[in-house]
Amino acid sequence: MENTFCLFYFIFRAKFSEITFQSIQRALQTLGHPDERQNSAVEVRSELDLRIGAAFTRFQTLRLKKIFPETLADTILSYGSCQFPTLGFVIERFKAIENFVSEQFWKLKVTHIRDDIETEFTCNGSGCSTKEACEALFDVCQQNPEAAITKVTTKPKSKWRPQPLDTVELEKLGSRKLRMNVKEVMKVAEKLYTNGFISYPRTRDKHISLPSLNLRPWWRCRHQTQTGADLRPLCLSGDPTLVRARNTDKAIPIHPPSFTNSLAGAEKAVYELVVRHFLACLSDDARGSETVVDMAMAGEG
Incomplete structure (x- = not known):
C-alpha cells in the first residue's frame, strides 16, 4: 500500500519600510501572502540592473582606460543607476561654473520709505552696459526728481509642493x-x-x-x-x-x-x-x- 501525504505550506509576508515598533507591529498584524507578480517584477528589475550595470561598467572601463591609460591603469569604473544621474548634475554644475564669464553692469535703484516700510524700485531691463550711460540717466533723474505711479498689477502666484523624496x-x-x-x-x-x-x-x-x-x-x-x-x-x-x-x-x-x-x-x-x-x-x-x-x-x- 502506498501512502500519499499532502503538505500545505502557509507562507505570509510582513511588509515594513522603517525599523520602528509601530511599523513592525502594524506589519505583523496585517500579514499577507506573497504576490508572485511583484516577486517577478523585482526579479526582472534586479536582472536589468545587473545586466545594464555589467555592460556599462565593462564598456566605460575599457573605453576610458584607452583615453587615460596611466590614470586608470588598475581601476574599474562601475556604473550605478542612482549614482550616474547625480554625477551628471555635478558635471553640469561644474561646466556652468567653468564657462561663466562675469560682466560688469550698472543700474539705478530708487528706495521709498513710508511708515517704516521700505520699497525698492529698479529700472526696467537688466541695467546699463556702461557706467557713463548709467551716470547720464542718474543726472536726468536728479534734474526731475518727482516720480509718479503709472500702474499697479496684482496677480496670483503659486508654488507647487515638492514630489516625495527618492x-x-x-x-x-x-x-x-x-x-x-x-x-x-x-x-x-x-x-x-x-x-x-x-x-x-x-x-x-x-x-x-x-x-x-x-x-x-x-x-x-x-x-x-x-x-x-x-x-x-x-x-x-x-x-x-x-x-x-x-x-x-x-x-x-x-x-x-x-x-x-x-x-x-x-x-x-x-x-x-x-x-x-x-x-x-x-x-x-x-x-x-x-x-x-x-x-x-x-x-x-
Whole structure:
C-alpha cells in the first residue's frame, strides 16, 4: 500500500519600510501572502540592473582606460543607476561654473520709505552696459526728481509642493542645501535608517500613500519642531491623491517614521532635511499674490 501525504505550506509576508515598533507591529498584524507578480517584477528589475550595470561598467572601463591609460591603469569604473544621474548634475554644475564669464553692469535703484516700510524700485531691463550711460540717466533723474505711479498689477502666484523624496533627490538636496558630498549624505542617511529615524534611503519610489503612514505622532510633536505645521486635517481624513508619480518600486519614499530632537551635527542636518521635505509634500501648494508697481521718473520707468 502506498501512502500519499499532502503538505500545505502557509507562507505570509510582513511588509515594513522603517525599523520602528509601530511599523513592525502594524506589519505583523496585517500579514499577507506573497504576490508572485511583484516577486517577478523585482526579479526582472534586479536582472536589468545587473545586466545594464555589467555592460556599462565593462564598456566605460575599457573605453576610458584607452583615453587615460596611466590614470586608470588598475581601476574599474562601475556604473550605478542612482549614482550616474547625480554625477551628471555635478558635471553640469561644474561646466556652468567653468564657462561663466562675469560682466560688469550698472543700474539705478530708487528706495521709498513710508511708515517704516521700505520699497525698492529698479529700472526696467537688466541695467546699463556702461557706467557713463548709467551716470547720464542718474543726472536726468536728479534734474526731475518727482516720480509718479503709472500702474499697479496684482496677480496670483503659486508654488507647487515638492514630489516625495527618492535617493537621487536626497543626494541632490544634500549636496545643494547642506554642502555635503553624496557619499557622506548617503552614509548619514543609512545610519539614520538603522536607528529608526528615517525610512529606507535607497528607493526610486515617489508615491505617498497616507493610509500606510502614521501621522498622529507627528501632529502631537509638531509644537516641538520649528516647522509649526498642523497635520490634524491629514490625520483625521487623509488625501490618497496627494502625489501622482510614475516612478515606483513598491518601496515608499524616504520619510521620517518617528520624531526626535536628540540628533546633532550631520545627522541632525540630514534628518531635518528629510522632515521638512516630508512636511512640504503633505502640505498644500503655496498660494499667494504678486504685486508689481510701475513708477515713472524723468520719462524713465
